[in-house]
Amino acid sequence: xxxxxxxxxxxxxxxxxxxxxxxxxxxxxxxxxxxxxxxxxxxxxxxxxxxxxxxxxxxxxxxxxxxxxxxxxxxxxxxxxxxxxxxxxxxxxxxxxxxxxxxxxxxxxxxxxxxxxxxxxxxxxxxxxxxxxxxxxxxxxxxxxxxxxxxxxxxxxxxxxxxxxxxxxxxxxxxxxxxxxxxxxxxxxxxxxxxxxxxxxxxxxxxxxxxxxxxxxxxxxxxxxxxxxxxxxxxxxxxxx
Ligand code: FPP
Numbered sequence: 004x005x006x007x008x009x010x011x012x013x014x015x016x017x018x019x020x021x022x023x024x025x026x027x028x029x030x031x032x033x034x035x036x037x038x039x040x041x042x043x044x045x046x047x048x049x050x051x052x053x054x055x056x057x058x059x060x061x062x063x064x065x066x067x068x069x070x071x072x073x074x075x076x077x078x079x080x081x082x083x084x085x086x087x088x089x090x091x092x093x094x095x096x097x098x099x100x101x102x103x104x105x106x107x108x109x110x111x112x113x114x115x116x117x118x119x120x121x122x123x124x125x126x127x128x129x130x131x132x133x134x135x136x137x138x139x140x141x142x143x144x145x146x147x148x149x150x151x152x153x154x155x156x157x158x159x160x161x162x163x164x165x166x167x168x169x170x171x172x173x174x175x176x177x178x179x180x181x182x183x184x185x186x187x188x189x190x191x192x193x194x195x196x197x198x199x200x201x202x203x204x205x206x207x208x209x210x211x212x213x214x215x216x217x218x219x220x221x222x223x224x225x226x227x228x229x230x231x232x233x234x235x236x237x238x239x240x241x242x243x244x
Contacts, residue, residue, distance in 0.1 A: 007179035007225055009053035010046065010218075011129075011201070013193055014039065016185025016209030029073045034211035036077055040085065045215045046126055047092065049222070053127045053175060057193050061101065061135030075109060078132060082112040086119065093125030099171035100134030101142075129175060136195035143169035172197055180225045182218075184210045202228050 014035055021031030039056060046054045059074050066074075089096060096116040105113075113132075146169050150156045156165070167173065178194060178201045186207040190198065204221045206213075229236055 004219075004222065004226060006046075006049040006051045006222060008051070009055070009176050009178045009180075010051050010222075011055040011057075011178035011181045011194055011198070012042070012213075013057045013181070013183040013187075013191060014210040014213075015183055015187055017211060019185060020209040020211040028070060031211060032073060032077055036081055038211050038213045039081070041215075042213060042218065043089070043092075043094065043126065043128055045218050047094070048215075049218070051126065053129060053178075055099075055129035055131060055175075055178060055194070057131045057134065057191075059100075059132045059134070060192060061133055061138055062192065064104070075106070078130075079109060079112060082116050086116050089116075089128065090120050090123065093123045094120060095123040095125065095127045096120045096130065097127060097175070098130045098132055099139075100132045101138060102133070105133060127175065129172070131193065134171070134193075136190075136192045139171050140196055167196070170196060177201065179230075180204060180221065182206065182221045184208050184213055184217075200230065200232050202230065 017031035017035040018028045019031075020034065021028050024030075039058075042056075043054065058078065063074065064071060086096075096119075098113045098117060102110050102113070143166060147156070147161055147166070151158055151161075172194075175197075177197045177199070181190070181194065181198050181201045182204050183189070184206055186205065188205045190203075194201075202225045204224050206217060206221060208217045
């Protein structure tokens with residue numbers, strides 16, 4: 004079974020996992036980080052080239068300040084604790100999202116992770132942190148408007164490719180498969196532009212329980228779907244007809 008090239012995951016259900024066990028939400032997020040480590044290894048084993056994970060959305064600032072602090076702490080811990088291992092495994096790390104509200108130490112760690120792993124040729128791990136798709140699209144529109152105002156580019160030259168290149172994900176292929184755990188069936192402002200043709204798979208598994216079998220099941224469901232990119236199914240009608 005060939006793996007999709009790019010898998011993106013909305014890691015949901017940490018809080019419910021913890022609540023079901025009478026544990027604090029932080030414990031659910033900690034187990035979430037373990038599930039992330041596991042998934043990076045499994046994705047590598049399965050030959051996935053790009054793995055994008057939604058770690059903190061721009062809407063997550065609305066959570067209680069203690070939980071926001073915990074999530075920031077977990078990102079720091081993840082980079083400090085796992086960066087050497089990721090680098091040894093040839094993983095290239097990219098972080099998408101706004102860095103504006105992030106503390107200087109987190110910004111520094113993100114830059115360190117990206118710089119250290121820049122030339123690695125293994126799995127690309129894209130961490131969406133303080134990420135929101137609409138804000139990303141608005142920022143791209145702003146940048147293009149400025150380029151048009153300064154006559155750097157003509158309006159008629161703005162196309163899909165030019166626009167894609169203005170997004171945080173420039174240079175990263177669109178996701179083939181978007182998985183959301185915990186039974187929720189929404190995109191929640193995640194990769195709205197990039198997921199235009201992605202297959203969406205929703206699994207009831209809570210993120211801390213997400214394992215290789217769950218990843219393989221999602222990939223099997225992806226393979227059972229027929230991707231037509233707006234064309235007709237073959238052989239009755241070829242894509243070009
Ligand atoms: C959703 O669970 C998950 C998040 C908001 C954060 C995802 C974060 C991790 C997996 C750990 C952090 C990893 C890094 C790299 C920072 P939820 O809290 O919304 O769960 P619930 O819907 O059950 O309450």
